[in-house]
Amino acid sequence: MCLRSPDRAVTWPCSQLMSLPAMASPTLSPDSSSQEALSAPTCSPTSDSENLSPDELELLAKLEEQNRLLEADSKSMRSMNGSRRNSGSSLVSSSSASSNLSHLEEDTWILWGRIANEWEEWRRRKEKLLKELIRKGIPHHFRAIVWQLLCSATDMPVKNQYSELLKMSSPCEKLIRRDIARTYPEHEFFKGQDSLGQEVLFNVMKAYSLVDREVGYCQGSAFIVGLLLMQMPEEEAFCVFVRLMQEYRLRELFKPSMAELGLCIYQFEYMLQEQLPDLNTHFRSQSFHTSMYASSWFLTLFLTTFPLPVATRVFDIFMYEGLEIVFRVGLALLQVNQTELMQLDMEGMSQYFQRVIPHQFDSCPDKLILKAYQVKYNPKKMKRLEKEYAAMKSKEMEEQIEIKRLRTENRLLKQRIETLEKESAALADRLIQGQVTRAQEAEENYVIKRELAVVRQQCSSAAEDLQKAQSTIRQLQEQQDNPRLTEDFVAHLETELEQSRLRETETLGALREMQDKVLDMEKRNSSLPDENNVARLQEELKALKVREGEAVASARELKLQLQELSDTWQAHLSRGGRWKESPRKLVLGELQDELMSVRLREAQALAEGRELRQRVVELETQDHIHRNLLNRVEAERAALQEKLQYLAAQNKGLQTQLSESRRKQAEAECKVRPRPPPRPGPRPAAPLTRPRPLPPEQGGGDGRAPAGGGQHGGGGRDAAAHRRAGDPEGGGPHPGPTEPLGLVAVHPRAQGSDRGAEGRGAAAEGPATLRGPAGLRRAGPGAAPG
Structure with missing residues (x-):
């Protein structure tokens, strides 16, 4: 097993790192985890040096010499720092600050060297302290060995198969080649086409696609393998990746069904609803589903979200605690940015997740880890949610099976219906053809029957003619003489x-x-x-x-x-x-x-x-x-x-108007007539004035007051003219006190003549005839008014 340092192209055997000297019992300070990288590792020779080659022995001697020099420098720095503390100087020089920093780095280096050497003891007896150290960050040069120890990938049988797997061909090679250029395109190790990083990444992904043919290749897994290749050789990275897929639930995440991803999204939604209900309501109102921003968190373990230093810290904790850190970090991000997210719409939130959130903790990843462990996480509740999700999925699966069965039956029924429709159409065509044939035959039969009837009629008429001719012949024979x-x-x-x-x-x-x-x-x-x-x-x-x-x-x-x-x-x-x-x-x-x-x-x-x-x-x-x-x-x-x-209704109305006019005239005369002053002597009363009858040419007729609107008298035409002129009474100007109203009644003889004229003029009623408001027909200027 070897350890790769990206800063220096040097490879150290793992056996030498396992036998690092226990120099002194280090004291773990609170700031010891703030430094992650050292310039070069120090190794001491072991009892296994007898089996090493001369070049390796020479390299070990040089490393031991460098270790002694570093040890002497650290002791001098400690004495200098002690003298300054004893002198009570209030000022701290820059040299003392660098000395303290190197001292902390040396203590961290020594501590993690002891952890690597005594891994089993630390894993059994100092688990809590180990957990705290991992949360504070694993030093950069120790990540390779510690990650292998955390996932127990040091001795795996699949490591011996790696070279054989590379000789085989995978069905996913084209897909892997296409996605390699998208994996860490800005990193020096993977920059450039056909670079060393891209080549080893292709080898590892191809080997795993052959080992696990069910999963094959999934796009997000390339980022995890790329991070491993930044820390260790490709064979060891392959072993660690296989262990991660098998023991850390990543295999379920990257399966084609992605059932584990659905479970993680379901659990995360429950935590979001429980701890941030307002933000969850806002997401629902904006149709911003959890899978739109959290899927990459679970698939790439924040490697595509945060810069590499922050993402590596999260990956350190993931190697020890599993997917729990993903839930914690994701919910911590939402808690920190809740106020800003509540003010954004769906598009704004997408942009915020892509541009703002990834760079919030670039300078202080410890703050992110602290926020993450302030999030409430209940493993029992997560187990219960997992059971609920499994039950829900099983129910959905049953429903899908039932739906699939029903769809299959529906498809078969549709096919059957189509077949029956075709048969029905064929039968309908045959039926129509038969009906047409029968109609033609019926028509032919009808024509034949008609012809037969005509022939029979002709035959009967011919027989009758024959009988008549025979009778005529007999008569002629009788009359022959x-x-x-x-x-x-x-x-x-x-x-x-x-x-x-x-x-x-x-x-x-x-x-x-x-x-x-x-x-x-x-x-x-x-x-x-x-x-x-x-x-x-x-x-x-x-x-x-x-x-x-x-x-x-x-x-x-x-x-x-x-x-x-x-x-x-x-x-x-x-x-x-x-x-x-x-x-x-x-x-x-x-x-x-x-x-x-x-x-x-x-x-x-x-x-x-x-x-x-x-x-x-x-x-x-x-x-x-x-x-x-x-x-x-x-x-x-x-x-x-x-x-x-x-006309009867009009006559009745005119009679009513006449009586009302007479009453008003009498009232007016009573009001206008002056009362004579009293005289000493008697005076004869003035004769009463009678209303003057209208002359015959004005519609007076026989002296009676006409009812306005006769058929042949002139009063009818005058009344109609006055009505057209706007006179409401239809009888001309209002008369004086001694004059009667201009109302004309229909004379009985005029009515009789009208009835006679109606009989004569009924046939002469032409297109000029109009109807009044109550159905009354009015003729032209020469006809009698209606």
Whole structure:
């Protein structure tokens, strides 16, 4: 085992450090832990020197000579300090200060040399003193051996496997190579690509990834290995790192699941909630989770947080006490900075943790250690929290297993649903295809049935025609012996031809009459503005056009029938004298004549049927016109009834106004009339003045007071004009004391004339008609006012 000094490239065998001389019983002063580094270690030869090489013996002799010189210098410094104390000098020179400092360093060096030599005894009997010394700091040159002794990494079987592990290849090599440049990039030992520090760091990380394939390589572990390599060779650093991973819970921290890190965060959150509840509440309100700032504390043991001197002090205590120091230091940092953190938001706190907190204790790491051991830490409570976390995690694991099972079932069900949906879609397509096929077959069957029905109907009609022809043949055979029937038949055909011509002439005359009537009606329609008459005439015009079309069609058919009859008649005439021929030809001619008569009767029946249909259409048209007329009459009746109600209400209101005006007039006359002074002699009373009736041209009518608003009198128009002018009473200017109000009542004869005019003017009501506020229709300037 060797000890590496970063200040000097010298390596000392560990066996020499184990046999350091016990010079004197050192006295541990309170300030002895403030110095951490010595210039060079002193070693004395041991009984094992016989096994050493000549070069090593020469080196030991030189070291022993240097040890004697240092010992003589320390004795002279002690005597000088004693003489100065005895003289009672009140001043302390700079040489005495340096002498005291070297004395303390020598005492610390001697003390830790004894601890290294007597490690088992100190570990068993002086554990508390050892703990205090470690808390005050391990000297720099003793850290390598003391760290190995603390973790019992001096004799490990894995050390012999190190060289073999380096020859093997690891699956994590690329990842390790990528992260090596990020480990202590500012330190001289690791600065520069492919430097010695980076190479030995790669070797140690690669060897451990092969030893523990479950953990492999984790990024934060490189900082711990880098710190070990700063103090000792790579083989010893590898052994110490393996022991740390196995015995200090670091392996659980660096596992892929990081279950131990979750436990540490859970315990730290509980301590934070218990000891700093306000700060914990502030963190929660800002969504500043503990893992955002404390994860690196547990994974790198503050090596990425503090500078190396402060982080090394924390690592000293960690080597002896474990992860407890991480909880204490983390909570101490939060206690010191609670006031500042309470005033920051989430981003500000992140910046504060990265820039301010790491450099608060650069000059006084002892203050940080003191604050850390003022934090309350209960191991029993931590054990209880560990059990709670384990129970919670087991429950979460069960829930995750259940969720995973449910997700698997859900995925299988989704696959099943997709399969069923595909099958359903295929079945739906088949069903739709079957329905379409059945619909096509049903349509084809329907078409075939219709064709079959038509064929059956044709067959039945052909059978009937055949029966009729047979009956006709029998009748003709019976009438064959009577030659007189042919002449009667010809006379009958002539009569029918004349009648057909007469009907054609009548039809053409009726058509011309209808056309003239249509033209007349169109002229009248264009000259008459009445909307109702126009509508009625339009309906009649439509009906006439329909009838005209039907008449034209009938005339055309009659022309065709007449043409056929004429052709038949000409053919018959061309066969004149046929009765003189043979009897067989006569029978055939008679049959043809009979067939012609049947056709003529058929044509006559068709003409009569068309006439009847035309009559039916005409009757339906008239019925439609009458219905429209009845609807208009009903609408006009309802409007007139509404108008009558409105006029009755208006008349009632006017009567009320008249009575009120008369009462006010009487009151006004009583107030205005002066009382005559008393006279000595009697005087005849003045005759009472009667109201003057209005002249007839002002709406006075028969002398009665009208109710304002008659239909034909001028008072109605005057009242309406006064109402438009703003007169509230509607009767013109207010009369004088002896004049009646200008209210006009509707005369009974005027009302009768209005009702008569309403019947006549209902059809003339056109687009200019307006409705008043109560549904009253008002016409234009020339109509009667409403």
